[in-house]
Amino acid sequence: MDEGSRVVSVNEVPEDSTFLFRVQENGIDEQQEAILVSLADGVACWLNYCQHFTHIKLDKGSGAEMRDGELICTNHGAYFEEESGRCTYGPCEGAYLQEVAVTVSDGAVYLTDDEYTFAGVGPIETDDVDLGSKSNYEF
Numbered sequence: 001m002d003e004g005s006r007v008v009s010v011n012e013v014p015e016d017s018t019f020l021f022r023v024q025e026n027g028i029d030e031q032q033e034a035i036l037v038s039l040a041d042g043v044a045c046w047l048n049y050c051q052h053f054t055h056i057k058l059d060k061g062s063g064a065e066m067r068d069g070e071l072i073c074t075n076h077g078a079y080f081e082e083e084s085g086r087c088t089y090g091p092c093e094g095a096y097l098q099e100v101a102v103t104v105s106d107g108a109v110y111l112t113d114d115e116y117t118f119a120g121v122g123p124i125e126t127d128d129v130d131l132g133s134k135s136n137y138e139f
Contacts, residue, residue: 001103005111005118010104013038017063018071020048022119023100023111031119034100035059036109037071037082043109045102046085051095052076061123071097 013019018035025032033048035058048064050056050073058064058071058080065072070079070088078090085097101113111118 001105001108001110007036007102007109007111007118008121009108010038010043011107013043013109014063016066018059018066020059020061020063020123021121022124023113023116024119025116026114031124032116033057033059033124034116035064035071036102037066039083042104043102044083044085045100045109045111046071046080046097047100049098050076050078051080051087051092051097052078052090 007021008019013036015038018037020033020035022031023034035046035048037044048057048059050058052073056073056075058073065074069082071082072079073090076091078092079088080086080097081088085099087093087095100116103110103112
């Protein structure tokens, strides 16, 4: 595996939350956030936004809420299966989180999605106080 695509050690991915990192889509200047979820047989990776309103992040910088194997959007109350990314409850029921391909090798997680390059660990740096609404209503 290419060390430039190494995201993190598998042991550093929380079992009850998410690990946040940044990717850059090929040909686009802006970075996006992605989250890793620990599974019984590896990890899953999703872009870090709710399918109801895509400007709302699941992991706001301190790990996404999880319950019984599902990621929770704290803004909308939507639940997403950790393994498939399918919304099982909420305003976007039936929608899927956007998957990002990763591979586990030699105890580490590597970004292997041809559409993205690894940009770094942690959230996107911004001058804005809060890009995500704390309300369920849009103004």
